[in-house]
Amino acid sequence: MNQPLIEVRGLSASLRKGKQELKLLDNVEFQIMPGRALGLVGESGSGKSLTTRAITRLLDPAFRVSGEISFRGDNVLKLNQSRLRDYRSTKVGMIFQDPRAHINPVYRVGNFLTEALVNNKNLSRDEAEDRAVSLLNDVGVRNAGDRLRQYPHELSGGLLQRVMIASVLLAEPELILADEPTTALDVTAQSDVMAIIEEQRLARGMSLLLITHDLELAAACCDDLAVMYAGHIVEYGPQVHLDPQHPYTKQLMDARPSIDVKSHRLPTLSFTRDEHERIQLASAQAQEVSV
16 A cells, blocks of 8 residues: 655644743644645645744754654654755755745855755766756756856846756655745746646656645645644645635635636634734744744
């Protein structure tokens, strides 16, 4: 029987705030089978990015984390430093929402793409550059050889996100974590980038965890959907967008503007004070960790 590539069970994460302990992730559970894609959907501060950082063990040590994250049977939360480095460098790859914040501005594009190949896969510099050029061509970057000699500030946002995607694919991970990969791009570039991610993922047999606030986008790209609200998974399954059962899922769909429906005011959800504080803190912590 096919086993999940990654399985998250009872994942919780909390922070101290004075004498109070705020739980920002609460009993999060989902799984991704090999070659499948899961869309994790919710508004800013719902806990999506914290979940991805828990999966890569990049949460600040101030967090109290419990539960289990099982990758091919190994509990990620208990990996020693050597195995954790291997897990991060070869098993999972992260595509961030703002490539300019996660690509070293003093490195040329070629150095950024080839460093891991030279250090981790023992390729020569020429072999690494040849592989990088080939993959840049695959993700739609023209004049790839010339791009290797450029610095990040010389590339547009769309091109730089393609470079970020290429850097992840070069490591040949089994699981791609894409955290709002199109947020910083214009509409045309957004469509192109998502098409590239989907095309390359399917061609290479990789799994995907897509983080987004757009339920329709996730439904178009993913096999399964998980809707997150205030640190909880409130709805989970393949047909969530077609027959939403939870009030939050319904409101999330209604909040998306439509050219077919005239509305004077988009619907909103009301929060309790505790939920509001939790969402604010989760959003702030996600921003601090990503810097």
